[in-house]
Structure formats: C-alpha cells, structure tokens
Amino acid sequence: MFNEAVFADDIAAPSAAPATSCTGRASKPARVAQQCTTCSMRSACMPQTLNAQDLSRFDSIVSATRIVKRGDSLYRANDSFQSIYAIRAGSFKTVVMHRDGREQVTGFHLAGEVLGLDGVCTERHSSDAIALEDSSVCIIPYELLEALCAESRTLQQQMLRTMSGEIVRESSLMMLLGTMSAEQRVASFLLNVSSRMKARGYSPAEFNLRMTREEMGNFLGMKLETVSRMFSKFQRDGLVHTHGKQIRIVDIDALGRV
Amino acid sequence: MFNEAVFADDIAAPSAAPATSCTGRASKPARVAQQCTTCSMRSACMPQTLNAQDLSRFDSIVSATRIVKRGDSLYRANDSFQSIYAIRAGSFKTVVMHRDGREQVTGFHLAGEVLGLDGVCTERHSSDAIALEDSSVCIIPYELLEALCAESRTLQQQMLRTMSGEIVRESSLMMLLGTMSAEQRVASFLLNVSSRMKARGYSPAEFNLRMTREEMGNFLGMKLETVSRMFSKFQRDGLVHTHGKQIRIVDIDALGRV
DNA sequence: CGGAAGCTTGATGTGGGTCAATCCGTGTGG
DNA sequence: CCACACGGATTGACCCACATCAAGCTTCCG
Numbered sequence: 001m002f003n004e005a006v007f008a009d010d011i012a013a014p015s016a017a018p019a020t021s022c023t024g025r026a027s028k029p030a031r032v033a034q035q036c037t038t039c040s041m042r043s044a045c046m047p048q049t050l051n052a053q054d055l056s057r058f059d060s061i062v063s064a065t066r067i068v069k070r071g072d073s074l075y076r077a078n079d080s081f082q083s084i085y086a087i088r089a090g091s092f093k094t095v096v097m098h099r100d101g102r103e104q105v106t107g108f109h110l111a112g113e114v115l116g117l118d119g120v121c122t123e124r125h126s127s128d129a130i131a132l133e134d135s136s137v138c139i140i141p142y143e144l145l146e147a148l149c150a151e152s153r154t155l156q157q158q159m160l161r162t163m164s165g166e167i168v169r170e171s172s173l174m175m176l177l178g179t180m181s182a183e184q185r186v187a188s189f190l191l192n193v194s195s196r197m198k199a200r201g202y203s204p205a206e207f208n209l210r211m212t213r214e215e216m217g218n219f220l221g222m223k224l225e226t227v228s229r230m231f232s233k234f235q236r237d238g239l240v241h242t243h244g245k246q247i248r249i250v251d252i253d254a255l256g257r258v
Numbered sequence: 259m260f261n262e263a264v265f266a267d268d269i270a271a272p273s274a275a276p277a278t279s280c281t282g283r284a285s286k287p288a289r290v291a292q293q294c295t296t297c298s299m300r301s302a303c304m305p306q307t308l309n310a311q312d313l314s315r316f317d318s319i320v321s322a323t324r325i326v327k328r329g330d331s332l333y334r335a336n337d338s339f340q341s342i343y344a345i346r347a348g349s350f351k352t353v354v355m356h357r358d359g360r361e362q363v364t365g366f367h368l369a370g371e372v373l374g375l376d377g378v379c380t381e382r383h384s385s386d387a388i389a390l391e392d393s394s395v396c397i398i399p400y401e402l403l404e405a406l407c408a409e410s411r412t413l414q415q416q417m418l419r420t421m422s423g424e425i426v427r428e429s430s431l432m433m434l435l436g437t438m439s440a441e442q443r444v445a446s447f448l449l450n451v452s453s454r455m456k457a458r459g460y461s462p463a464e465f466n467l468r469m470t471r472e473e474m475g476n477f478l479g480m481k482l483e484t485v486s487r488m489f490s491k492f493q494r495d496g497l498v499h500t501h502g503k504q505i506r507i508v509d510i511d512a513l514g515r516v
Numbered sequence: 517c518g519g520a521a522g523c524t525t526g527a528t529g530t531g532g533g534t535c536a537a538t539c540c541g542t543g544t545g546g
Numbered sequence: 547c548c549a550c551a552c553g554g555a556t557t558g559a560c561c562c563a564c565a566t567c568a569a570g571c572t573t574c575c576g
Contacts, residue, residue, distance in 0.1 A: 096433050104433035118429065120422030127429060146415065153408050160404070163421040164378030170428035171376065171385060175354050175362035177435035178479035182564065212522065221436035223565060228524055244523070244573070440532065471555065484532055486556055502541075502555070 035059055035138065044112030044200060045086050046140075046162060047155075054152045061144040062086075067136050074115060074129040074137060081119025083141045087111045090135020091210050094118075095128045095218070105219035106170070108132070108211060110196055117163055132210040177221045185220040186230040187258040190240065194249055205252070209245045293317055293396065302370030302458060303344050304420060305413075312410045319402040320344075325394050332373060332387040332395060339377025341399045345369045348393020349468050352376075353386045353476070363477035364428070366390070366469060368454055375421055390468040435479045443478040444488040445516040448498065452507055463510070467503045 036047050036059045047058045065088060068074050074085060074092065092109045106127060109115055119125040120142070149156040176185055198204035209216070213224040220227065234240045239255050241248040249255060294305050294317045305316045323346060326332050332343060332350065350367045364385060367373055377383040378400070407414040434443055456462035467474070471482040478485065492498045497513050499506040507513060 104436040179360040
C-alpha cells in the first residue's frame with residue numbers, strides 16, 4: 001500500500017495537513033465512502049466550494065481512484081474522453097505533440113488540480129497526461145459530473161470557474177512564451193512553482209522539481225541547456241541555490257524583478 | 259443604421275448567407291425578439307445546438323447588442339465581469355499586457371465567436387478586447403446565462419464545450435509559440451485564418467487581414483519586421499500573394515508543409 | 517559496481533531582433 | 547483637387563540571445 005509520503009519523500013514537510021490515511025490501491029479500484037471529505041487535498045481541489053449535501057453527491061460519482069506510475073500516461077491525445085481526473089497525490093505534465101515530434105508541455109500539475117478538461121469539446125483528449133512520479137488520481141466520470149452540474153448550481157459554477165481558470169492560466173503562459181526572455185521565463189516558472197507549493201502548505205523557498213531540464217525547456221519554449229544556464233546564472237547571482245532538482249530560492253524579490 | 263456590409267465591405271463576398279437585416283443601433287440598445295433565430299451568424303455561434311424552446315429562452319436573456327468602434331475596447335483587463343459577448347459582426351483582438359508594457363495578443367476573433375470567458379473565474383476580466391474594425395456584439399449577461407444553464411442541459415453542455423474549445427485553442431497556440439519557427443508560425447496563422455473564413459462562407463484563398471503587422475507579431479511572438487519578411491518570403495516562393503492587408507493564398511498545400 | 521540518463525559548461529553558429537532608411541496608401545486640410 | 551503628413555509596410559545592415567554541437571561530470575538505479 002502507498003501513502004502520500006511516497007510522493008512527498010524528498011519534499012520539505014507540509015506545514016499543514018499531516019499524511020492522512022489514503023485509500024490505497026485496495027483490491028478493486030477503491031470505491032471508498034466520503035473520499036473527498038477525508039482527502040487532504042480537499043481544500044485545494046474542485047469540490048472546495050460545495051456544501052455537505054453537494055459534496056456527498058459529488059463523492060458518490062467519484063467512483064474510483066487510479067494509480068499511475070512515473071512515466072506512464074493517464075490519457076493520450078486522441079483517446080476517447082470519458083472522465084476528468086483530480087490529482088490526489090503526485091504530479092503530472094500535459095503535453096501536446098507536433099507532427100514532427102516536437103513536444104510542447106502545456107502544464108505541470110500538482111495535487112488538487114484537475115486534468116482532462118481538454119476532452120470536453122471534441123470528446124477526445126487533445127493532449128497526453130504523463131505522471132512525473134508515481135501518482136494517484138480520482139476518476140470523475142464526465143457524464144455523471146455533467147448530470148450533477150445540472151442539479152447542483154454550486155457545482156456548475158465551480159466547474160465553469162475551473163475551466164475559466166484554465167483559460168486564464170494558458171493566456172498567461174502565452175504571454176510568457178510570446179514576450180519574455182529565457183531568463184524571465186525561468187524566473188517566473190520558479191515563482192509560480194513556489195507559490196503553488198506554498199498554497200499546498202509546503203515551503204515556498206525550498207522544493208524539489210519533479211521534471212527534467214528538458215521537460216522544463218519544453219514547457220518554457222527553450223532548450224534544456226538554456227534552462228541549465230539560467231539556473232547557473234541565478235546561482236552565481238545569489239538568487240537561488242540549486243542542486244540538481246533541489247531548489248532553494250534565496251532572494252525571491254530579486255527573482256520577481258528579473 | 260448599419261448592416262453587415264459595413265464590416266465586410268472589402269472582404270470577398272460570402273458564398274452562403276446574404277446580408278440579412280440586422281438589428282442596428284436602434285433607439286435603445288436594441289432588444290429585439292428572436293434575435294438569434296434571424297441572425298446570420300447563428301450557425302457559427304454558441305446557441306447552434308439548441309432546440310427551439312431553449313433557443314427562445316436563450317434569446318430572451320440576450321438583452322442587447324453593443325456597437326464597438328474600431329480601436330475601442332469591449333472590456334479591459336481588471337474590469338468587473340458582468341457578461342460574455344457573442345460577436346455579431348466585425349472582429350476583435352484579445353490582449354494581455356505585461357507590466358513592462360509588452361503586449362501578447364491571445365487571439366483574433368471573428369463573427370460568431372464568444373468573448374469574455376476569461377472573466378468567469380475571478381469575476382474580473384484578465385485581458386483587453388479591442389475591436390479591429392467597427393463591430394457589434396450581443397451582450398449575454400453571465401448571471402442569467404448561468405441560471406439558464408442550470409435549466410437547459412443542452413445549453414450547459416454547449417457552454418462547457420465552448421470553454422473546453424478555448425482551452426484547446428490556447429494549447430495549440432502554446433505549441434506554436436513554444437516550438438515553431440517564425441516561418442511556420444506565419445504559415446499556420448494564415449492557414450488558420452483561411453479555414454475560419456471558409457467556415458463563414460468566405461473565400462479561404464483570398465481575404466483581408468484586419469490587424470496590423472505589429473498585432474500579428476504580438477500574437478505570433480515575433481517582431482513586425484519578421485512578419486513582413488515572412489510574407490515577402492512566401493511571396494517570393496509563390497505560396498501567397500500579398501498586397502498590404504490583402505492576402506491571396508496561392509499554394510495552400512505548400513503552406514501546410516512549411 | 518557499471519551503465520544510462522540527466523546535468524553542466526564551453527565553443528561556435530544562426531534565426532530573428534534591432535536600428536534605420538525608404539516606400540506606400542490613405543485621410544486631411546489648404 | 548492636389549499636396550502633404552502620418553501610420554503602416556518593406557527592406558537592408560548589423561548584432562545578440564539562444565540553439566547547436568560536443569565533452570565531461572554527477573546521480574540514480576538495476
């Protein structure tokens with residue numbers, strides 16, 4: 001059986017929720033009553049705004065969890081769209097691929113975030129979702145979710161807000177890719193990760209990146225060597241301290257001014 | 259009074275819908291029964307999937323149209339979010355601005371497309387929407403729309419699909435910005451405009467761009483000089499013929515192979 | 517313990533940015 | 547109606563940020 005520590009082993013300890021018992025990969029794909037209520041990610045996850053009654057209805061459609069091993073895909077581009085997924089533990093990248101094989105990483109996703117919304121419009125996914133570490137997700141069957149949205153106004157609102165949030169996130173990435181220098185891109189990437197770690201109760205100054213330099217490059221629109229050089233530069237300038245994937249942000253303000 | 263010809267004056271004539279009578283800027287901001295039913299953009303617009311009953315309910319919440327003159331904004335970043343907008347005639351760009359003043363155009367939008375979905379998540383817009391020519395939009399008050407979504411399953415589905423479509427559109431732009439050469443970006447831009455013109459019943463091979471080279475550059479992540487050079491190159495190579503903003507695509511297949 | 521994957525760093529090349537001159541089309545005012 | 551001014555487009559010369567290529571190093575994992 002696994003618990004969150006497996007995924008958080010080399011990340012600074014969470015300041016909030018201690019490792020609560022998790023549902024594990026018990027016999028069948030784990031249907032457990034009151035999953036959301038007991039989930040340590042609840043405050044960061046989709047049903048955050050639901051009242052007790054809606055939450056329990058939401059809970060009842062989240063029929064299973066699924067384990068995805070590091071490097072495996074949760075779904076692939078062109079897979080038929082059945083469900084969206086809430087990350088329970090671990091992390092993912094989403095990737096769109098060009099015909100010539102070049103990859104654009106469209107996002108790195110942490111626990112509590114939702115994956116798969118790209119599939120709604122065509123009933124097929126348009127990206128791959130790959131686990132960056134052994135991870136688990138809650139499976140939210142879309143048809144049921146959509147039916148429930150029709151009944152719970154709050155859930156409908158939450159759903160629309162989540163989608164809109166994704167639109168806004170992607171616009172700001174377009175700005176990063178379209179207007180910023182390599183140095184600025186890496187700096188904003190670090191600040192972004194930092195704030196998301198903080199929001200999850202981890203240290204905003206010290207964390208482990210789960211992706212390779214190449215994956216960062218494919219996200220930030222640059223080559224892995226450039227990512228590496230920028231890390232070296234920030235280290236020389238005393239903004240961060242890096243040791244492979246371990247990052248310590250030394251001067252967060254200066255990083256913001258880059 | 260205006261009609262669609264005002265906006266389409268120097269665009270190749272539509273092969274489908276002829277200029278139907280439009281609601282104009284009559285006395286008060288034009289509340290007209292059955293707007294959608296008679297709108298020539300209906301087939302390209304949001305309510306495309308609705309049945310008669312839902313359509314009439316939808317119609318009844320579309321309380322007004324609004325005229326936006328070329329260069330004026332429909333909304334600005336940080337404006338409080340009240341409505342989304344369906345473009346009835348004309349075209350817009352949406353822009354996110356960096357603190358240092360650099361602009362990223364996040365999209366060019368034609369008749370039938372929806373603007374303003376970025377505002378749902380924070381109740382404030384995160385981008386500017388600027389008319390590229392004198393244009394008119396249908397105002398769809400969001401609170402009413404959302405209430406109606408709770409009653410019409412079809413409308414709810416349509417709304418979620420529209421948002422998901424926007425997410426997918428933006429991902430593919432991220433790929434363009436992150437992985438493609440200047441030449442490829444301009445080529446895909448032209449192909450994209452071409453297919454959208456075609457979908458609206460205009461010639462896919464010959465059209466007028468409504469934006470400046472600089473605006474294209476701010477969309478494609480390059481400088482206006484580079485945009486211009488790419489146009490010249492395509493012309494030398496016999497792929498397109500350009501005369502200022504007028505574009506004729508000569509070899510669409512070759513453009514796709516760039 | 518060995519090999520592969522990932523990371524860093526240096527040397528060199530180049531796509532596109534920058535700067536600047538000129539051209540063109542359009543709207544304006546005499 | 548023409549001249550002119552101005553915003554936009556084109557083109558050239560030069561430069562620089564980042565890509566590419568290459569070598570060596572570190573870390574991880576079987």
